[in-house]
Amino acid sequence: MDKVPQAVRDYLMEAHQLAAQWSLPNDRGDYINSKSIPIKSVAVIGGGTMGRGIAIAFCLSGFETYLVEVNNKAAEFCKNELEITYKREKAFRRLNDSKVEKLRKNLQITTDFQKLNNCDLIVEAVFEDMKLKKELFTKLDKICKPSCIFGTNTSSLDLNEMSSVLRDPTKVVGIHFFNPANLIRMVEVIYGSKTSSKAVATAFEACRSIKKLPVLVGNCPAFVFNRLLGVYLNQSQKLMYEYGYLPHQIDKIITNFGFLMGPLTVADMNGLDVMEKLKKENGWPASDFEKEVWRQKRYGRKTNKGYYKYDPNTHKKENDIEMEQLIRKFSSAASPNIQILNDQDAVNFLLYPMVNEGLLCIEEGIIHHESLIDIMFILGFGWPVATGGPMRFGWLQGIEKVASTIILWNSLEPNDRTYKVAATLQNVDRKNFAAKL
Numbered sequence: 001m002d003k004v005p006q007a008v009r010d011y012l013m014e015a016h017q018l019a020a021q022w023s024l025p026n027d028r029g030d031y032i033n034s035k036s037i038p039i040k041s042v043a044v045i046g047g048g049t050m051g052r053g054i055a056i057a058f059c060l061s062g063f064e065t066y067l068v069e070v071n072n073k074a075a076e077f078c079k080n081e082l083e084i085t086y087k088r089e090k091a092f093r094r095l096n097d098s099k100v101e102k103l104r105k106n107l108q109i110t111t112d113f114q115k116l117n118n119c120d121l122i123v124e125a126v127f128e129d130m131k132l133k134k135e136l137f138t139k140l141d142k143i144c145k146p147s148c149i150f151g152t153n154t155s156s157l158d159l160n161e162m163s164s165v166l167r168d169p170t171k172v173v174g175i176h177f178f179n180p181a182n183l184i185r186m187v188e189v190i191y192g193s194k195t196s197s198k199a200v201a202t203a204f205e206a207c208r209s210i211k212k213l214p215v216l217v218g219n220c221p222a223f224v225f226n227r228l229l230g231v232y233l234n235q236s237q238k239l240m241y242e243y244g245y246l247p248h249q250i251d252k253i254i255t256n257f258g259f260l261m262g263p264l265t266v267a268d269m270n271g272l273d274v275m276e277k278l279k280k281e282n283g284w285p286a287s288d289f290e291k292e293v294w295r296q297k298r299y300g301r302k303t304n305k306g307y308y309k310y311d312p313n314t315h316k317k318e319n320d321i322e323m324e325q326l327i328r329k330f331s332s333a334a335s336p337n338i339q340i341l342n343d344q345d346a347v348n349f350l351l352y353p354m355v356n357e358g359l360l361c362i363e364e365g366i367i368h369h370e371s372l373i374d375i376m377f378i379l380g381f382g383w384p385v386a387t388g389g390p391m392r393f394g395w396l397q398g399i400e401k402v403a404s405t406i407i408l409w410n411s412l413e414p415n416d417r418t419y420k421v422a423a424t425l426q427n428v429d430r431k432n433f434a435a436k437l
């Protein structure tokens with residue numbers, strides 16, 4: 001934080017305070033008048049990537065913690081993966097011997113759902129599949145005590161539909177951790193149309209007890225963080241298949257801007273199959289280039305090839321000639337309408353649509369304040385702190401410039417949902433600005 005301007009520090013401090021002052025719409029309750037239920041026992045369902053990280057966080061903070069898997073084979077796999085995590089975290093000095101011993105002793109990996117009959121909080125982290133999550137909640141509804149709050153770590157699914165299977169749908173709340181969940185402080189807490197303020201207060205209290213920063217957001221496809229992230233990743237793809245930028249060139253441009261990692265490295269880490277599933281399930285548009293990437297099962301690190309290739313033994317990232325040929329094939333046939341002349345244009349192409357999407361989220365009432373989006377990206381994504389986050393970056397750039405640019409791009413690409421102009425940008429006074437573009 002050394003080089004972070006004082007104004008940005010103050011701004012982020014204020015964002016922390018704002019995050020704590022949550023309120024539900026229509027006087028459904030807020031941080032002042034809503035009480036969390038006491039939490040002693042937590043069950044995380046699904047011991048995959050996210051479930052393991054979430055369970056580690058709860059267990060280390062002293063909660064009675066169950067990590068529930070579907071069968072013995074999956075439970076064994078989960079145990080092995082946990083051991084790998086402990087080893088890695090020790091190497092990075094984020095865990096010591098006594099913490100690892102505590103985890104080995106207290107983190108209860110089980111396949112027996114009946115053990116959850118006295119749990120206060122469930123956090124489900126099974127596959128991103130509505131039918132599966134509904135079946136799971138139906139089963140848990142018969143086992144758990146009535147006061148138990150049901151949290152879901154879904155990245156995108158509709159909370160209202162998920163809660164519809166419960167006798168009391170008001171107990172369902174989204175608790176969306178970021179990967180790796182044991183390390184990243186940011187959590188989106190999501191309310192559906194029936195979620196009670198007690199469920200939200202409990203989610204907030206649970207997050208605080210494990211040293212996370214919860215931010216309240218509304219229920220919409222992909223919520224806030226993934227909505228903005230999706231826009232950023234889509235724009236990075238366009239730079240490849242429309243403009244011929246190679247993955248390492250785009251990543252370099254964005255790390256020069258201050259990010260720790262570029263978008264294509266991030267996409268490979270997250271797994272391109274995740275986006276495939278999200279887009280197919282929600283009927284979101286995918287480019288022909290993206291479909292070809294999926295067809296080739298280029299799912300990123302997990303398949304040793306994505307936008308980059310990875311050495312199967314060392315896992316080292318390398319540029320991939322075949323991917324570069326694919327990019328050239330698509331980009332040579334493309335005739336994009338938006339001009340990109342230099343690296344700065346490419347940065348704007350990636351980041352301005354995020355500012356627009358953040359404003360749309362606010363206008364739709366999905367999140368209350370721009371600084372909450374900013375803090376989400378700083379703590380959850382490694383956005384360069386000195387700029388204060390995506391929304392503040394937009395204002396520092398000159399919001400007239402962002403407005404003029406998005407309005408221009410919308411006129412050039414009217415069918416591209418990414419450039420649907422936020423009302424805030426439509427209303428910016430751009431009179432003195434057009435000449436500077």
Ligand SMILES: NC(=O)c1ccc[n+]([C@@H]2O[C@H](COP(=O)([O-])OP(=O)(O)OC[C@H]3O[C@@H](n4cnc5c(N)ncnc54)[C@H](O)[C@@H]3O)[C@@H](O)[C@H]2O)c1
Binds near residue numbers: 045048051074176178
């Ligand atoms: N991976 C991420 O970066 C990320 C980030 C935020 C949220 N999420 C969300 O978290 C959830 C889990 O994602 P993940 O990446 O950890 O998935 P994963 O595939 O790594 O793990 C899912 C786990 O759930 C287990 N499971 C499946 N059905 C079960 C059942 N009926 N009972 C108990 N366990 C069961 C599987 O055996 C598997 O271990 C998804 O909803 C996903 O959208 C993922």
